[in-house]
Amino acid sequence: MDASRLDNLRLIRSAQVGPVTYRQLIVRYGSATKAIEAIPSLAARGGGRPPRLADVAAVSREAERARxxxxxxxxxxxxxxxxxxxxxxxxxxxxxxxxxxxxxxxRCIALVGARNASAAACRFARMLGQGLAAQGVTVVSGLARGIDTAAHQGSLEGGTIGVIASGIDIVYPPENEALQEQVAMRGLLLAEQPPGTQPLARHFPSRNRIIAGLSLGTVVVEAAPKSGSLITARLAGEAGRDVMAVPGSPLDPRTQGCNQLIREGAILIQSVADILEAVGPIHGAMLRQPVDPFMPGAPVDASDAERRRIVDLLGPVPVQVDELIRQSGIAPALVQTVLLELELAARVERHAGGRVSLQS
Incomplete structure (x- = not known):
């Protein structure tokens, strides 16, 4: 890995640097190398100590381990x-x-659902996976027990992507060791966490956002209320992607989540044709027009008074960034700059849905 890409990795492995902060730093400074140099001064303006930057040797070892x-x-x-x-x-x-x-x-479609799925639901997920793959659609799932496993098994011949919550070298659940290797050899295996990372509970919602983000739409085959599959569906909806669900018996708790999604407006799915109709040619342009994640913008610095105004509006309860902008009357670019400084100073925490809160 060359020096520039190694600095990219070092930046994202540094404390207090999450996905949103990473993008803002690259936009502001143009490269990870320059961003790393600027972090101490940004944290100082945020009123805190500089975050711990990832060790160059440790990042190099990670890259070598992956290779x-x-x-x-x-x-x-x-x-x-x-x-x-x-x-x-x-x-x-x-x-x-x-x-x-x-x-x-x-074209990618996510197929997700319950780990303790019924035999009928697993069979249907396998059929959907096989049918989508036969139509040239890549099936995305999380290599979990139940529906995920069935979706990968059905689509393995035509194209499947497995997104895992652990390091690329860790298998979970253990019984999917052979399947995970098949996905890596015949499809695509993706991980966000460094090699050697165990699949901790906090990593699964992060894994779910990748599944939703890769896909034009997410199909939930079977899911109980408050299940991880519903998190994936919610993230898909927030990203403007189609949310689809397979209906089930009201007597089976494992289908209540799907039935609730349909009540809330999800597309009812009974066949591969239903899925293809939902994500038809309207979405084709999305695949041909990639968005530049680093939209250029001139660096802006906030005054002490503006910084105080934003801090005063923050509290322990998460608030939308848009609400901060509205109530403060400060330009969005300046608000984002202050939040960047505060996050690097470990004074602000980011939450799902573009919300932030002041750390105690």
Missing amino acids: ALGASYVFVGEPDYPALLAEMETAPPALIYRGDLSLAKQ
């Missing part, structure tokens, strides 16, 4: 980075992959 595993990196902003995923503000700055990355540039 030894037969894995590669792709960074947001690079030509091979999946264009649909790059549209999301929270898209991972770095993805580690094994397999055919071009699969992520084709």
